[in-house]
Amino acid sequence: MSFVDVIAKKRDGRALSREDIEGFVNGVTAAEIPEYQAAALLMAIVIRGMSDQETAWLTDAMLRSGDRVDLSDLPGVKVGKHSTGGVGDKVSIVLAPLAAACGVVVPKMSGRGLGHTGGTLDKLEAIPGYRTDLTIDEFKQVLRRVGASIVGPTSALAPADKRLYALRDVTATVASIPLIAASVMSKKLAEGGDGLVLDVKCGDGAFMKSEPEARELARTLVAIGTQAGLRTEALITTMDAPLGRAIGNAVEIVECLETLKGRGPDDLVALSTALAARMLVLAGRAGEAEADRVVQRALASGAALDKMRALIEAHGGDSRVVDDYGRLPQAARRCAIRAAHDGYIERLRAELVGRASMALGAGRRRMNDAIDRGAGVLVMKKPGEAVHAGETVLELLYNDARELAEASAFAHEAIHVSAAPPVLPPLIRGRVA
Amino acid sequence: MSFVDVIAKKRDGRALSREDIEGFVNGVTAAEIPEYQAAALLMAIVIRGMSDQETAWLTDAMLRSGDRVDLSDLPGVKVGKHSTGGVGDKVSIVLAPLAAACGVVVPKMSGRGLGHTGGTLDKLEAIPGYRTDLTIDEFKQVLRRVGASIVGPTSALAPADKRLYALRDVTATVASIPLIAASVMSKKLAEGGDGLVLDVKCGDGAFMKSEPEARELARTLVAIGTQAGLRTEALITTMDAPLGRAIGNAVEIVECLETLKGRGPDDLVALSTALAARMLVLAGRAGEAEADRVVQRALASGAALDKMRALIEAHGGDSRVVDDYGRLPQAARRCAIRAAHDGYIERLRAELVGRASMALGAGRRRMNDAIDRGAGVLVMKKPGEAVHAGETVLELLYNDARELAEASAFAHEAIHVSAAPPVLPPLIRGRVA
Numbered sequence: 107m108s109f110v111d112v113i114a115k116k117r118d119g120r121a122l123s124r125e126d127i128e129g130f131v132n133g134v135t136a137a138e139i140p141e142y143q144a145a146a147l148l149m150a151i152v153i154r155g156m157s158d159q160e161t162a163w164l165t166d167a168m169l170r171s172g173d174r175v176d177l178s179d180l181p182g183v184k185v186g187k188h189s190t191g192g193v194g195d196k197v198s199i200v201l202a203p204l205a206a207a208c209g210v211v212v213p214k215m216s217g218r219g220l221g222h223t224g225g226t227l228d229k230l231e232a233i234p235g236y237r238t239d240l241t242i243d244e245f246k247q248v249l250r251r252v253g254a255s256i257v258g259p260t261s262a263l264a265p266a267d268k269r270l271y272a273l274r275d276v277t278a279t280v281a282s283i284p285l286i287a288a289s290v291m292s293k294k295l296a297e298g299g300d301g302l303v304l305d306v307k308c309g310d311g312a313f314m315k316s317e318p319e320a321r322e323l324a325r326t327l328v329a330i331g332t333q334a335g336l337r338t339e340a341l342i343t344t345m346d347a348p349l350g351r352a353i354g355n356a357v358e359i360v361e362c363l364e365t366l367k368g369r370g371p372d373d374l375v376a377l378s379t380a381l382a383a384r385m386l387v388l389a390g391r392a393g394e395a396e397a398d399r400v401v402q403r404a405l406a407s408g409a410a411l412d413k414m415r416a417l418i419e420a421h422g423g424d425s426r427v428v429d430d431y432g433r434l435p436q437a438a439r440r441c442a443i444r445a446a447h448d449g450y451i452e453r454l455r456a457e458l459v460g461r462a463s464m465a466l467g468a469g470r471r472r473m474n475d476a477i478d479r480g481a482g483v484l485v486m487k488k489p490g491e492a493v494h495a496g497e498t499v500l501e502l503l504y505n506d507a508r509e510l511a512e513a514s515a516f517a518h519e520a521i522h523v524s525a526a527p528p529v530l531p532p533l534i535r536g537r538v539a
Numbered sequence: 540m541s542f543v544d545v546i547a548k549k550r551d552g553r554a555l556s557r558e559d560i561e562g563f564v565n566g567v568t569a570a571e572i573p574e575y576q577a578a579a580l581l582m583a584i585v586i587r588g589m590s591d592q593e594t595a596w597l598t599d600a601m602l603r604s605g606d607r608v609d610l611s612d613l614p615g616v617k618v619g620k621h622s623t624g625g626v627g628d629k630v631s632i633v634l635a636p637l638a639a640a641c642g643v644v645v646p647k648m649s650g651r652g653l654g655h656t657g658g659t660l661d662k663l664e665a666i667p668g669y670r671t672d673l674t675i676d677e678f679k680q681v682l683r684r685v686g687a688s689i690v691g692p693t694s695a696l697a698p699a700d701k702r703l704y705a706l707r708d709v710t711a712t713v714a715s716i717p718l719i720a721a722s723v724m725s726k727k728l729a730e731g732g733d734g735l736v737l738d739v740k741c742g743d744g745a746f747m748k749s750e751p752e753a754r755e756l757a758r759t760l761v762a763i764g765t766q767a768g769l770r771t772e773a774l775i776t777t778m779d780a781p782l783g784r785a786i787g788n789a790v791e792i793v794e795c796l797e798t799l800k801g802r803g804p805d806d807l808v809a810l811s812t813a814l815a816a817r818m819l820v821l822a823g824r825a826g827e828a829e830a831d832r833v834v835q836r837a838l839a840s841g842a843a844l845d846k847m848r849a850l851i852e853a854h855g856g857d858s859r860v861v862d863d864y865g866r867l868p869q870a871a872r873r874c875a876i877r878a879a880h881d882g883y884i885e886r887l888r889a890e891l892v893g894r895a896s897m898a899l900g901a902g903r904r905r906m907n908d909a910i911d912r913g914a915g916v917l918v919m920k921k922p923g924e925a926v927h928a929g930e931t932v933l934e935l936l937y938n939d940a941r942e943l944a945e946a947s948a949f950a951h952e953a954i955h956v957s958a959a960p961p962v963l964p965p966l967i968r969g970r971v972a
Contacts, residue, residue, distance in 0.1 A: 110710070110711050111711075113582075113711035114711035114714075117582065117585060117586060117711050117712075117714075141573075141574070142574040142575045142577070142578035142706060142710055143709060143710055145575035145576070145578040145579040145582075145710075146578040146579065146581065146582045146710035146711060147582075148579065149546075149550065149578075149579045149580075149583050149586075150582050150586065152550060153582075153583065153586045153587070154586070273575060276543060276573075276575070276576060277543070277546060277575055277576055277578075277579035278543050278546035278547040278550050278579060278583075279579060281547075281550075
C-alpha cells in the first residue's frame with residue numbers, strides 16, 4: 107500500500123493497520139516520507155481521531171524509533187512522573203526528592219519551557235552548576251546514590267516524536283488526544299521505569315480546557331501505559347491560575363525549597379504530596395491508607411529537603427542555595443501590578459501570567475531564545491483572596507525593561523476582580539487508574 | 540492572523556475569510572507557505588468542506604494568481620467546454636468543429652492524459668504536425684479564422700492551481716468537491732470565454748462514482764461560473780464504460796473523424812450533439828427548440844467535417860489524415876480479448892480498460908512518461924450487446940509487448956458477462972443550470 111493510500115484511509119475515517127502506522131513512524135524518523143505527506147496524515151488523524159488500538163501502535167512505533175533506557179539493574183521500584191504542563195508548575199522539583207525520601211526511585215526526564223509554560227530543566231539550571239545533560243550512565247549513578255535524578259532527555263529516545271512534534275507545531279496538528287498521548291507515552295516508556303504518575307491539567311492555563319477532554323486524555327494515557335506493562339495512574343488537576351505564588355526560574359526554585367522546608371503555598375503542597383502519595387502506592391512503598399502520612403512525615407522531618415540537597419550536589423550544583431537564596435540569579439527591578447478596585451480575585455488567568463513572565467525574559471518564544479533566570483512574576487493575591495483598590499496583585503521581576511509594557515499589559519489582563527468571593531473548582535478533580 | 544491559525548480555523552470546521560484564502564493562494568503561488576502547511580490546510584478542507592462562498596473566493600484567488608486571456612476583441616460569442624474526465628472521452632475533438640460550424644466560437648484549452656484517462660492534447664498530437672503549443676496570439680488568430688481552436692494551457696494561467704494540484708496529488712487531497720471546482724473554474728475563467736458547458740461524468744470510470752456526488756460537483760461548478768458572470772451549464776453523464784469504441788490516441792482521432800462523417804458510435808454522437816446544442820443555446824445561436832436540429836444539420840451537411848479540416852490545418856497539422864487514416868500512427872500488433880461464455884456484456888469497466896490502454900503505452904503513469912500514439916484498445920462489444928463464448932470483446936493494439944500481460948489482465952477483468960441483458964443507465968442523466 108502506498109503512503110498516499112494510507113493518508114486516504116484516515117482521511118475517509120477508516121482505521122490504520124499496525125503496518126500503516128509503523129511505515130509512517132519509520133518513514134518520518136528516516137526522513138523518507140516528505141513532510142507534506144506527514145502533515146496531511148497528521149491533520150487527518152487530528153480530525154478523524156484514532157482508536158485506542160491505533161494509538162497504542164503509534165506509541166509503540168515511536169518508542170521503538172529510538173533507544174530505551176534500561177534501569178533493570180538498579181535496585182528499587184522506579185516510578186516516573188509527567189505533567190501535561192501548566193504555569194508555575196514546579197511540582198517535579200518538590201516531588202522527586204520527596205518521593206525519593208520515602209524510598210521510591212524517581213528517574214525523571216524533563217523538558218524546557220516554550221511559550222507561556224516554563225520548563226523544569228530551565229528552573230533547575232538557575233541553580234549554579236546544576237547539570238541537566240547527564241549521560242545515561244551518570245543518570246543511573248545518581249539514581250543509585252540519591253534515589254532521584256532530574257535530567258534532560260537524550261536525543262536517542264523516541265526520535266520520531268521530536269520530528270513529529272516539530273511538524274505538528276507548525277501545522278496546527280498539536281490538538282489531538284491520540285497524538286498527545288502517543289508523544290507523552292512513547293517518551294515515558296523509553297525512560298524505562300516501572301510505574302508512572304501523570305498530572306493531567308485542565309482549565310484556562312492548560313492544553314485541555316475542559317474536564318471531559320482532560321479525562322479522555324488521562325484515560326488514553328493510562329490505557330497505553332497499562333497495556334505496555336507500566337503501572338500508570340493519572341490525577342486530573344485544575345490549572346486556571348498559576349500553581350503556587352512564583353512563576354519564573356530562580357523564583358520557582360526558591361518556592362520549591364520553601365515547600366520542602368514546610369512553608370510552601372497550599373496548592374503546591376497539596377498537589378506535590380498527593381502525587382508523591384500515588385507514587386508510593388504504585389511503588390508498593392505504602393498502602394492506600396498510610397501513603398499520605400508517610401509523605402507528610404518525610405516533608406516534616408526534613409528528609410525530603412536533605413534529598414534535595416543531595417540531588418543538587420549529585421548534579422554538580424551548588425547546594426548552598428538551599429540555605430542562601432542570594433546565590434540564585436536575581437532580578438534587579440520590580441514593578442507592582444495593582445488592583446483597580448476592591449473585591450476578590452475571581453480569576454488569575456494562568457496563560458496570561460505565563461505570557462507576562464515570558465515577556466520579562468523568563469521564558470522563550472522560540473526554542474533557541476536565551477532566557478533570564480532571575481526574571482519572573484510573584485503572585486501576591488491568589489484567586490479567592492480579598493483585595494483593596496491599589497493593592498499589589500502581581501509583582502513583575504525583571505532585569506531588562508524592553509518588554510515591560512507588554513508584560514504589564516498581560517499581567518493586568520490576567521487579573522479579574524469580582525464583588526463577591528468566587529466559587530473555585532477543587533485543585534484535584536479526580537483520579538484515573 | 541498567522542497561517543497556523545488559518546489552518547486551525549478550518550481544522551475546527553470554521554469558515555475561512557476572503558483574506559485567509561487569498562493569503563493561502565498567494566503564499567502557495569509565491570512558494571512562501573511551506574508545502575507541509577499547505578498540505579495540512581488542504582486535508583482540513585477535504586474533510587471539513589468549504590461553503591459556496593469560500594469556494595468562490597478560492598476560485599477567484601486562484602484565477603488572479605495568473606494571467607487572464609482577453610478574447611473581447613474577437614467577434615462572436617465564445618463558449619468553452621470542460622469534461623471532468625473519462626475513458627475514451629474524445630467529445631471535445633468532435634464538439635469544437637461541430638459547434639464552430641454552427642457559428643459558436645470555441646476557445647478550448649485541454650490537458651494531457653494521466654493515469655487511466657487520456658488527454659485531448661495527446662490525441663490531437665497523433666495528427667502529424669498538429670501544434671498544441673500555440674501562443675495566445677496564434678490561438679486568437681485561429682479562433683478568428685476557423686472559429687475553434689484546441690490548445691494546451693499556457694503556464695501563466697492560474698499558476699496556483701498547478702502548484703496546488705501537484706501537492707494534492709501526493710497528499711490524498713484530490714477528492715474534494717470545493718477543491719476540484721476551484722481548480723476547474725479558475726482555469727476556465729482564466730480562458731476568457733463568455734459561456735461554458737460542463738460534462739460532469741459519473742460512474743465507475745469517473746472521479747465522481749455516484750450521481751449525488753456528480754450533481755453536487757455540477758451545482759458547485761455552475762454556481763461559481765454564474766457568480767463570476769460566465770453563462771455556465773452542466774450535463775451529468777454516465778461514465779461506466781468507455782465512451783465510443785476506441786481508447787488511445789490515433790484510434791480516437793479516427794473515431795472522431797468517423798463521427799464527423801456521420802458514422803460515429805451512438806453514445807459519442809449523442810453526447811457530442813447534446814453538448815453542442817447547449818453551446819448553441821448559451822451562445823444565443825439557436826433557441827431551445829431548434830438547437831439540436833441545427834447541430835444535426837451541421838453534422839449531416841459535412842460543415843462540421845470541413846471545420847475539422849480547417850482546424851487541423853490552422854494548427855499546422857496534416858489534414859490529409861481526414862481522408863487517409865494510414866497517415867496516423869499505427870499499432871503493428873493486435874491481441875483479441877475474448878468472451879469466456881455466452882451472454883450479454885453487462886459491464887465494461889472504464890477504469891480497467893483505461894489501465895489496459897495505459898499499459899499498452901497509450902497513456903502515462905507519470906507526467907513525463909513518453910507515450911505510443913498508435914497503441915490503444917478497440918471495443919468490439921459494448922455493454923448491452925450479446926456475445927458468444929470465444930467472440931472478441933476487446934482488441935488490444937500495441938507496438939511494444941513488454942506490458943501486454945498486464946494490459947491483458949486488466950482487459951479481462953474489465954469484462955463482465957451476464958446471462959440476461961443488463962439494464963443500463965441513460966447516457967445523459969440530467970442538466971444543471
